[in-house]
Amino acid sequence: xxxxxxxxxxxxxxxxxxxxxxxxxxxxxxxxxxxxxxxxxxxxxxxxxxxxxxxxxxxxxxxxxxxxxxxxxxxxxxxxxxxxxxxxxxxxxxxxxxxxxxxxxxxxxxxxxxxxxxxxxxxxxxxxxxxxxxxxxxxxxxxxxxxxxxxxxxxxxxxxxxxxxxxxxxxxxxxxxxxxxxxxxxxxxxxxxxxxxxxxxxxxxxxxxxxxxxxxxxxxxxxxxxxxxxxxxxxxxxxxxxxxxxxxxxxxxxxxxxxxxxxxxxxxxxxxxxxxxxxxxxxxxxxxxxxxxxxxxx
Amino acid sequence: xxxxxxxxxxxxxxxxxxxxxxxxxxxxxxxxxxxxxxxxxxxxxxxxxxxxxxxxxxxxxxxxxxxxxxxxxxxxxxxxxxxxxxxxxxxxxxxxxxxxxxxxxxxxxxxxxxxxxxxxxxxxxxxxxxxxxxxxxxxxxxxxxxxxxxxxxxxxxxxxxxxxxxxxxxxxxxxxxxxxxxxxxxxxxxxxxxxxxxxxxxxxxxxxxxxxxxxxxxxxxxxxxxxxxxxxxxxxxxxxxxxxxxxxxxxxxxxxxxxxxxxxxxxxxxxxxxxxxxxxxxxxxxxxxxxxxxxxx
Numbered sequence: 001x002x003x004x005x006x007x008x009x010x011x012x013x014x015x016x017x018x019x020x021x022x023x024x025x026x027x028x029x030x031x032x033x034x035x036x037x038x039x040x041x042x043x044x045x046x047x048x049x050x051x052x053x054x055x056x057x058x059x060x061x062x063x064x065x066x067x068x069x070x071x072x073x074x075x076x077x078x079x080x081x082x083x084x085x086x087x088x089x090x091x092x093x094x095x096x097x098x099x100x101x102x103x104x105x106x107x108x109x110x111x112x113x114x115x116x117x118x119x120x121x122x123x124x125x126x127x128x129x130x131x132x133x134x135x136x137x138x139x140x141x142x143x144x145x146x147x148x149x150x151x152x153x154x155x156x157x158x159x160x161x162x163x164x165x166x167x168x169x170x171x172x173x174x175x176x177x178x179x180x181x182x183x184x185x186x187x188x189x190x191x192x193x194x195x196x197x198x199x200x201x202x203x204x205x206x207x208x209x210x211x212x213x214x215x216x217x218x219x220x221x222x223x224x225x226x227x228x229x230x231x232x233x234x235x236x237x238x239x240x241x242x243x244x245x246x247x248x249x250x251x252x253x254x255x256x257x258x259x260x261x262x263x264x265x266x267x268x269x270x271x272x273x274x275x276x277x278x279x280x281x282x283x284x285x286x287x288x289x290x291x292x293x294x295x296x297x298x
Numbered sequence: 299x300x301x302x303x304x305x306x307x308x309x310x311x312x313x314x315x316x317x318x319x320x321x322x323x324x325x326x327x328x329x330x331x332x333x334x335x336x337x338x339x340x341x342x343x344x345x346x347x348x349x350x351x352x353x354x355x356x357x358x359x360x361x362x363x364x365x366x367x368x369x370x371x372x373x374x375x376x377x378x379x380x381x382x383x384x385x386x387x388x389x390x391x392x393x394x395x396x397x398x399x400x401x402x403x404x405x406x407x408x409x410x411x412x413x414x415x416x417x418x419x420x421x422x423x424x425x426x427x428x429x430x431x432x433x434x435x436x437x438x439x440x441x442x443x444x445x446x447x448x449x450x451x452x453x454x455x456x457x458x459x460x461x462x463x464x465x466x467x468x469x470x471x472x473x474x475x476x477x478x479x480x481x482x483x484x485x486x487x488x489x490x491x492x493x494x495x496x497x498x499x500x501x502x503x504x505x506x507x508x509x510x511x512x513x514x515x516x517x518x519x520x521x522x523x524x525x526x527x528x529x530x531x532x533x534x535x536x537x538x539x540x541x542x543x544x545x546x547x548x549x550x551x552x553x554x555x556x557x558x559x560x561x562x563x564x565x566x567x568x569x570x571x572x573x574x575x576x577x578x579x580x581x582x583x584x585x586x587x588x589x590x591x592x593x594x595x
Contacts, residue, residue: 056485059485125498130506139453139455139456142493221498225494239489241492253372254371
């Protein structure tokens with residue numbers, strides 16, 4: 001009796017342990033794979049070649065600068081649009097809207113997050129790019145701006161939904177105390193509720209950055225994929241080529257083990273490092289905030 | 299601690315086992331049904347290859363043909379890895395690819411199965427009708443940046459191209475941008491849009507009056523305008539429009555051969571299929587799809 005009861009128990013413990021460790025193991029295996037395929041590039045391409053301004057891999061021009069700039073421009077553009085919009089939407093849903101409006105709005109925002117990105121890419125390609133070209137008198141609508149707008153649409157649901165949850169968890173008593181001290185509703189939101197929910201809001205923005213910088217299909221379809229160097233403010237409306245789109249477009253065709261193949265994996269390492277920096281800086285910031293606020297509260 | 303170690307070892311072993319078991323299983327065509335073949339390669343040729351496969355299967359119901367695209371390089375890489383019976387390519391196989399294949403014990407065997415003309419396309423509202431190869435080269439290398447310089451409207455030129463992995467891209471680079479000069483190191487202007495598919499090029503051509511693009515004749519639809527091209531080295535005043543006739547008599551300057559590669563001399567079912575491709579029936583399909591057949595009719 002006893003043994004038969006202990007056995008499934010230990011099996012389940014084992015299973016849970018296994019799934020827990022497997023996540024870590026997979027990250028390390030992926031990292032190992034990236035390194036083992038990407039590191040050989042240093043024996044094949046002089047390091048300074050990566051700082052050229054020309055990306056044309058079939059003739060061995062491996063300048064990564066235009067791709068790096070392209071990824072940054074499109075991501076920054078998406079954030080400039082998505083962060084204020086997402087934050088304000090979250091504040092409206094969590095703090096201002098009536099319960100009925102909230103019940104309609106929140107599922108709708110989450111529905112937007114469920115759209116396959118390739119569908120948004122098609123909308124961008126066939127409709128948005130055309131309007132942007134006509135309205136802004138651009139040479140072509142396939143540009144960084146179109147990419148940013150669509151990426152903002154992709155990052156928005158994550159930002160809204162998570163920051164709204166964070167605002168929701170701020171205790172009622174904070175708002176009541178602030179209002180009792182004579183603060184207006186707007187002052188309460190801006191100076192009390194939002195700072196109290198800061199770590200959750202920051203997590204939301206970081207996840208938004210993650211989605212935007214890692215998105216591939218959309219940028220491949222709507223940004224025009226021209227590896228251009230920045231030209232002042234026009235950079236935002238010029239065609240651009242991102243790192244993810246480069247890997248997606250070229251990996252299928254490249255000969256296994258060639259220099260080009262290794263360079264593509266090296267781009268993967270660069271993306272991995274960027275994601276790591278974003279995550280680490282976000283979590284250190286979030287943890288520091290938590291400790292301080294907890295100290296004040298206790 | 300030991301349990302953790304064992305767990306870790308176990309997982310690593312599992313992953314290694316999963317990884318290493320794949321390359322062992324060689325993808326020969328299923329041995330018992332000899333009526334199966336796999337056909338991978340050029341996106342330019344994928345519609346043609348599909349039409350051929352369907353037609354052949356209709357005539358030989360017991361046969362089973364699998365066709366997919368991915369690009370000329372993908373097709374040839376699959377042939378080298380032994381994962382396909384026939385590779386489609388819109389460019390000739392490169393010498394290093396032949397070396398790689400021979401290292402794997404495969405001798406690529408070349409067939410020219412059809413011809414393709416690359417059409418230069420613009421928006422229907424663009425007043426330009428004709429361009430010379432030199433002008434095309436200057437447009438794509440970035441020397442000409444406004445349609446006015448070519449006698450058109452005062453509009454910026456937006457250059458569209460297929461991605462660098464496309465056989466069409468490489469052909470255009472060598473034959474138009476560099477005008478066939480092997481020493482020429484001219485590159486595409488950096489602001490050339492590298493688009494992932496013929497559909498995206500078509501979408502941009504239809505809606506953007508600034509755009510100029512190129513694509514296989516089979517992908518040109520009625521809502522695009524095809525430009526007449528003159529070969530300066532032959533007769534600069536003769537602007538030729540791409541058509542089966544102008545490609546077959548060699549007067550249209552931007553045309554190329556389409557290849558199929560088999561591993562060694564084809565045998566059995568693969569051989570029967572390759573022979574059928576050169577039949578009148580199969581070559582009629584080539585014409586229907588906007589390509590140019592290799593046998594004169």
